[in-house]
Amino acid sequence: MKRRWTPWTRTAAAVGAAGALLIAGCSGEPGGGSDDDGTTLTIAYWGDFGLDDLKAEYEAEYPGVRINLNSGEYNAQHEDLQKKLIAGSGAADIAAIDEGFVVQFREQADKFVNLLDKGAGQYEERYLDWKWQQTLSADGATQIGLGTDVGGLAMCYRTDLFEAAGLPTDRDEVSALWPDWESFVATGEEYVAASGKKFVDSATNIFNPVLGQQPVGLFDTSDNLAMEGGPKVAFDTAAAVVGAGLSANLAAFSPEWNNGFVNGDFAVLACPAWMMGHIQNTAPDTAGKWDVAAIPGGGGNWGGSFLTIPAQGENVDEAYKFLEWLIQPEQQIEIFKKVGNLPSQPALYEDPAIVEFSNPFFNDAPVGQIFSATAANLTPQYLGRKNGPVRVAVENVLNRLQSGDLEGKPDEAWTEAIAEAEKATNA
Numbered sequence: 001m002k003r004r005w006t007p008w009t010r011t012a013a014a015v016g017a018a019g020a021l022l023i024a025g026c027s028g029e030p031g032g033g034s035d036d037d038g039t040t041l042t043i044a045y046w047g048d049f050g051l052d053d054l055k056a057e058y059e060a061e062y063p064g065v066r067i068n069l070n071s072g073e074y075n076a077q078h079e080d081l082q083k084k085l086i087a088g089s090g091a092a093d094i095a096a097i098d099e100g101f102v103v104q105f106r107e108q109a110d111k112f113v114n115l116l117d118k119g120a121g122q123y124e125e126r127y128l129d130w131k132w133q134q135t136l137s138a139d140g141a142t143q144i145g146l147g148t149d150v151g152g153l154a155m156c157y158r159t160d161l162f163e164a165a166g167l168p169t170d171r172d173e174v175s176a177l178w179p180d181w182e183s184f185v186a187t188g189e190e191y192v193a194a195s196g197k198k199f200v201d202s203a204t205n206i207f208n209p210v211l212g213q214q215p216v217g218l219f220d221t222s223d224n225l226a227m228e229g230g231p232k233v234a235f236d237t238a239a240a241v242v243g244a245g246l247s248a249n250l251a252a253f254s255p256e257w258n259n260g261f262v263n264g265d266f267a268v269l270a271c272p273a274w275m276m277g278h279i280q281n282t283a284p285d286t287a288g289k290w291d292v293a294a295i296p297g298g299g300g301n302w303g304g305s306f307l308t309i310p311a312q313g314e315n316v317d318e319a320y321k322f323l324e325w326l327i328q329p330e331q332q333i334e335i336f337k338k339v340g341n342l343p344s345q346p347a348l349y350e351d352p353a354i355v356e357f358s359n360p361f362f363n364d365a366p367v368g369q370i371f372s373a374t375a376a377n378l379t380p381q382y383l384g385r386k387n388g389p390v391r392v393a394v395e396n397v398l399n400r401l402q403s404g405d406l407e408g409k410p411d412e413a414w415t416e417a418i419a420e421a422e423k424a425t426n427a
Contacts, residue, residue: 078388152272337353
């Protein structure tokens with residue numbers, strides 16, 4: 001067996017762990033346990049954290065441990081974790097938390113294992129500073145999670161569909177089509193006119209990346225709702241996409257959305273690093289037909305998660321050993337190459353294994369260079385305590401706009417979005 005970085009290899013360089021695919025979350029199964037045959041660790045997460053292959057590797061290396069992968073729906077994962085924390089039992093041994101919900105759970109630090117007590121402080125300097133801070137208590141005394149991936153933004157597009165519509169296919173030429181979102185909408189109108197097909201998958205998948213590019217998101221740093229700033233810009237951009245007839249109106253992470261990748265129901269979508277894994281797994285027969293271009297407006301972040309250990313678990317020590325093993329460089333590089341999730345550890349952005357990695361599925365795009373550059377230049381946005389529920393509330397209004405309930409009424413939709421955001425904030 002090849003040499004592995006283990007939890008006891010203390011001189012190893014550590015990095016962020018698996019990435020977040022915003023699709024599915026915890027199904028509510030209870031945590032792991034111990035029996036005569038060893039320890040079973042349950043990990044609650046959504047989408048593809050690159051854990052399937054690593055599960056087998058860890059179990060082979062540590063025969064006394066079994067890993068139970070518990071994947072489910074994204075929003076439900078966070079709702080279920082909150083319920084289990086309140087109940088005081090039933091949570092998974094390791095629970096993933098998305099950046100959009102992290103403040104909510106960081107404020108309940110007493111319900112999680114303080115990873116500093118387990119020695120995680122040795123990894124602080126290896127993480128992006130802002131990523132480490134996102135799960136650190138205000139007094140710096142409690143660290144509830146270790147960062148997984150970061151969601152620096154690009155755009156993934158179908159070269160075959162672009163070519164059929166008479167648009168350029170070279171990634172640099174495609175990037176030049178849309179220096180800003182207004183140009184993106186104009187390109188979409190050209191595509192729809194030429195092809196008779198929709199340009200993008202969903203209005204919500206325009207709202208989120210545009211919001212991620214704004215200096216202030218849904219909340220200011222005092223946790224006050226700030227809808228008239230960045231959210232208004234993002235909502236108006238998404239509404240413009242809907243108004244121009246560019247959206248396929250496919251709810252993100254639904255079966256219809258997944259089928260849309262296979263059927264070519266849309267030609268382009270916002271593509272943080274974690275999205276690559278979803279495209280590869282959902283539409284394997286489209287290999288070589290995709291490429292990666294710059295995102296309009298440049299910069300921004302969408303997604304990125306953390307792995308935590310609820311304090312109520314029976315296998316805290318074993319859970320931390322697995323978590324520590326998972327964040328080591330060898331595992332992190334394997335995850336990036338397998339599903340595209342870019343680690344939270346900037347030292348790896350200079351590792352040849354990432355820098356020189358080109359993904360054949362995406363027309364040999366130099367994804368290691370593309371996403372490392374976006375991550376290194378990220379300016380993180382403050383995400384409020386109610387960021388997750390408010391984002392979902394605004395997305396629901398956008399879905400009504402693009403489904404026809406509010407067709408042709410973007411101003412009315414915005415008024416409703418504000419009302420729903422306020423309701424979610426005060427819930």
